[in-house]
Amino acid sequence: MVLILDVFLEILWKPLAADVAATFSFFVVPICVAVITGVLLGWAWRPGWVTGLLGANSESRRLPVADYARSSGPNMLAAEAVDTRADEKLIYGSQEPVVTDEDLEHLFRLVEETDGGQVWQKMMDKSLPNMTYQAWKREPKTGPPQYRSSTIYEDTAPETLREFFWDDDFRIKNGWDDMLLQYTTLKECMTTGTMVVQWVRKFPFFCSDREYIIGRRIWESGQTYYCITKGVPCSTVPRRNKPRRVDVYYSSWCIRAAESKRDGQMTACEILLFHHEDMGIPWEIAKLGVRQGMWGCVKKIEPGLRAYQAARRSGEPLSHFALMSHINTNFDAVRLSSLESSTGSSADTVEAEKPKSWASNIPRYLIVGGAVAVACSLDHGLLTKAVIFGVARRFAGIGRKS
16 A cells, blocks of 8 residues: 555656556556456356356246236226237237236336335425425436336326326327427227337437337226336337437336325325436436426426316317227236235345445545546646546446445
8 A cells, every 4th residue: 555655656746647647557457457357257157057047037027917917998898818919919910019917017016116126216305286296216237217206196086197198199289298299109909008109209409309119008906007108119110310219218107096185085196107218318417407307397297187187077089099098908906916925025125235345445546546646747727637537536436326
């Protein structure tokens, strides 16, 4: 440790950038070589039981929803023996259905907080006279940041919210979702209610608009609705440079009756939303945009919902999208929960991270210490020094929340 400090002091007395780079590489190059060698050796000599264990875990987490799921449409005449997967294949050709029982199982675990993911960090708590809003986020090790929100609307039925969020016609007509520019129905299944739609959404001036190919479907248990929308592949719609297509997209929600904050009666309705997407911009910029614009977007929804309720009361006919929201697949949430418990929850347990020894932090200190040395050696003002230290801090991962 004394040797390291001596070298850093020597760097401070050498104003030439070449000398700083040469000395700094003395520490960085061996570390990089060691990391690359370790990764290659670890991958080449990985034990065979690792692959088998991962495969067994993925199979054991699948719950037999299809064993007791049945389709129901507006006429309530669909029989339990209907092969919904076969019906969807008739619509989509030889491909597998775009939204499946596995998607329901995933959303169900998210709602019940048994998905095994990281802890949600609260980021917002707002309210209006007829609406309460809370939001959380978490940042997985891979993939974009994930968001979870709970919005409770007073004097609203679950069926109304189900129609409202499914109705693309009303999104454009009312303008409550002012980012939606265009929408087209590509495919639909009248047995399961599954739809494949194309959206074009408006982005800020420094980004081009974005295109989404979305598969969506609704499951029902009692008066609780599990609505899944996610990005799906579609070979019939060619890619274009503009608008840019977003492939990684997940936005699904659970709609259920809730207790009113006024009188304690079950006259309110909660929508529990889970959302993440890779918009093709740096995630740090995307997170900043979400923080700054989230509440402004949420506030626009409530007036749109009240306008939708007024239209229903006036007898305005339902759009095709709203009618499609009535075609749901029934399932037993209680039984699914019991099956979830019987399969065990060990895979969903988030273990506490063991404290790291001081030895594991040596590369981090070297990086930051080298940045300090470079910043002190190069006389280009405070801004340059701040940029150098900021890059090193990001590279070293200091301050990143787990």
